Amino acid sequence: MGVLASAALLFPLLSAAPQAGAQVPEAGALQEQFARAATRHGVPESVLLAVSYLQSRWDAHGGAPSVTGGYGPMHLTDAVTALAGSAPHHSEEAEDARGDSSRAVRSGAGTPVPAAASLPARLRTLERASALSGIPAEELRTGTAANIEGGAALLAAAQREAGLPASTDPGDWYGAVARYSGADDSATASTYANDVFDVIRAGESRRTDSGQVVTLPAAPSVEPATEQVAALGLRRPAGGPVECPRSVACEWIPAPYEEFGDGDYGNHDKANRPDSQSIDYIVIHDTEATWDVTLKLVQDPTYVSWQYSLRSSDGHVAQHLRLKDVGWHAGNWFVNAKSVGLEHEGFLTAPDSWYTEAMYRTSARLVRYLAARYGIPLDRQHILGHDNVPGTVTSSIKGMHTDPGPYWDWAHYFRLLGRPITPSAGPRAEVVTIRPEYGANRPVYTGCVTAGEACAPHGSGAVRLHTAPSADAPLVKDIGLRPGGQDSTTGVNDTGARASTGQSFAVAERRGDWTAVWYLGQMAWFHNPVKAPTAVNARGLVLTPREGLASVPVYGRAYPEAAAYPAGVPVQAVSPLPYRLLAGQRYVVGGRTPGEYFFAPVFDSSGHKVVRGQEEYYQIQFGHRVAFVKAADVRVSPS
Incomplete structure (x- = not known):
């Protein structure tokens, strides 16, 4: 989005x-x-x-x-x-869907939506x-x-x-x-x-x-x-090296790999995954375009790319990249290099935008296949929405996408994945997993049609986070989105005070019908009444700053230390985001990963290298987006 x-x-x-x-x-x-x-x-x-x-x-x-x-x-x-017309996904001129400073920004102007009559x-x-x-x-x-x-x-x-x-x-x-x-x-x-x-x-x-x-x-x-x-009298799907389960209809519509001169090329990178580096994430997008336009965009060598597109009306799948190669879709190079991107035909998540059951089911079968093939956990720290991918550095936070947004039914999706979101701990659990009743949970969003105006009531998989246990309390702040310290808003695109179905957070306090969790370095309250809970109690690993540290930095990518880079590979800055993880706060661990950087700034893939260091990181659910902290900075314990 x-x-x-x-x-x-x-x-x-x-x-x-x-x-x-x-x-x-x-x-x-x-x-x-x-x-x-x-x-x-x-x-x-x-x-x-x-x-x-x-x-x-x-x-x-x-x-x-x-x-x-x-x-x-x-x-x-x-x-x-x-x-009525729309701008296709990744069409913003300043966006870098590749998310790597080692080469020029790559994002095409896009193809206009076709005339309705066509x-x-x-x-x-x-x-x-x-x-x-x-x-x-x-x-x-x-x-x-x-x-x-x-x-x-x-x-x-x-x-x-x-x-x-x-x-x-x-x-x-x-x-x-x-x-x-x-x-x-x-x-x-x-x-x-x-x-x-x-x-x-x-x-x-x-x-x-x-x-x-x-x-x-x-x-x-x-x-x-x-x-x-x-x-x-229907056609046979286009043949090719598709990598899909037999339970879905899949055809090969390749994205081009083309050199333009002066070091410029598109629209993806050759790689050798998982031998070169692991595939850890699956990223769920919507396309902001019709099916025909989506296919034109991914076949444009000057545009960006992803592995699969899924059609809304019937769940049909088109594969564009071999899974071993790296697409440009998430806006974060660390995530791109370790993920598979799924673009679902659809438009901005406004009220009453909805996805067919056919597409949900096909998407779930494809994700189950990919997760089994690469050992990807079926949880919300590895099955990410594009809106859960962090900015790489402070300056990129505002430009990160917000699809598939608050109207994607994650609870239903995970039931189809065979991993329904259910309680795994008792009422005094130190971790909760967000899971409101989608149809009954209808928080007010604004800006779906006109800026500032309320959207039509609609079911949602997200809950809103406040600074105190009251619906009248201000929403928590996101200093990455608003460096000036302004409050978050109810805007449908504003992820600053939003927790989504399947995301797990460490409990900070419980008070009546309200539960507080640690979120973006602060205590954040959401309405969680016993008779109509919006979260389930859970267990898991949590981390906190190690003894003696008042706070630790938070990162949008897990890059290796400077000493790990060989000659000829420019050292990538390990640049913290503007947030801090404070002593006494706890965050749910999503996994441990080595510092890693995929060096691929040129067309000739023979010069590509995967740089791995001694520094290790933990991925955490830090806010609506995931983040990373250095393993040396924190202490991990079971909840």
């Missing part, structure tokens, strides 16, 4: 508040709306429910569009209406649903019952066009479900349909954003007619 300074320029796409008059179903009516639409169009109710679950988890989002212009529980796409059919399904059902487009966008009718009409039409009867057996609708995905290749369509039928077989039940409980009973005996995909 865009940096703070330019956020106001990036909000237009798909961030509008729900339209006036948006329909909200009466209590208990949503399940019946699915049943009526299924009967009217001859679609098995389980198929309609499962398709809707994969698109939206049955949420209506108050009539507001998704990150790709999808409306309502059936995610009927109308990007022509939703699209968007593919998968982003215009609402207009076809209108033609099939006779329901006006505006009603399909804002009316829940109408939206479900439109989705049922699309499924029924796909079944008819395949020359198949309106069977009551859900398994006979596999091809229609695959067509509904909007995928243009057979592998992605099949993966999408497989996920839908996994939902049918396993069943689901949840309370939606309108407060209604919807249930899909499990039907484990359903056998989908998977051979139907062959008759859809």
Whole structure:
């Protein structure tokens, strides 16, 4: 997502508040709306429910569009209406997505968002649903019952066009479900349909954003007619050296490695990971661009790069770099050199921007595969949002990105990863892990559409941090973002007083319904009532300054000491951030790492070197972003 300074320029796409008059179903009516639409169009109710679950988890989002212009529980796409223009990810001219001072800043101006009329059919399904059902487009966008009718009409039409009867057996609708995905290749369509039928077989039940409980009973005996995909006339995905699990549809769309002269090149670096250095992180981004623009950007040799892009509508994956190579995506060279970047098609995290279940599921399968391959812990100090990556030096803190932001559902994501965030300690635990109830947790954010104006209410995985145990107390300060000492704000891009789901912090004090943790060198309070907790008690290693030290410096990268650099490799400054970790404070340890620097300032990779020193660091959850402290400066103990 865009940096703070330019956020106001990036909000237009798909961030509008729900339209006036948006329909909200009466209590208990949503399940019946699915049943009526299924009967009217001859679609098995389980198929309609499962398709809707994969698109939206049955949420209506108050009539507001998704990150790709999808409306309502059936995610009927109308990007022509939703699209108002946006600046692609990494398009700020002053940004250095590579994050290394050894060479010039590399960030392209980007490609403009295409004209709405040129968007593919998968982003215009609402207009076809209108033609099939006779329901006006505006009603399909804002009316829940109408939206479900439109989705049922699309499924029924796909079944008819395949020359198949309106069977009551859900398994006979596999091809229609695959067509509904909007995928243009057979592998992605099949993966999408497989996920839908996994939902049918396993069943689901949840309370939606309108407060209604919807249930899909499990039907484990359903056998989908998977051979139907062959008759859809879809292309085969592009071949190539993809590194993906078999459970996702993945194609090779390579990023260029090109030299321009005068020492300039793009858009990534050749490496030999993990033999040369370990891969320790996976960084979750959103693209701030449509799928087509995303692919153009990563294939631009003058732009930046990442390993994978994921499409919103169906979870399709494109791989751009070999995992052994280093992408330019995180804005921190230490993190880039030791991470894999996943860009999710989507736009600025504004209220009612949302991600499809199809993309969440595919992303989780890809992350599980990468974590198993490289031994990456499935926790929030290694599965990072771009908004958790620290600035490398003080001057870069303000420019760090804030995606995927407070509306990414980390709790759901970690359930899909097979690592649900659950308590691991008793009520007197010295560590807590943030985990509010996403739908019910609706802190006020501002600046989603207009600077200073409140965003529409929306579920969030983040909690706000105060200087005292009161909602009226000022928010804690972030001197890196505001060197003048001003208070943090409720801005949707302001991470200065925000703790996010899955992040663990050492408890400083408990007082009634409030819990204080150590955060950015200060005590920070958040509302954590017993009857509606926003954190779970946990255990883990914590660290504090070693005896005799009043404070220790905090770093945004773990670089080796000067003596470790061989001749010909310029010594990189071990530059502390403006924060201090004070005696008596404790922070949760995320791991121990040697000081390490990947020297790669030139195109010819034969001169690249990995510099490793004797100095070791601990990674900690210091604020909303992770940070590093020298192992020699601290004492570690179990909580």
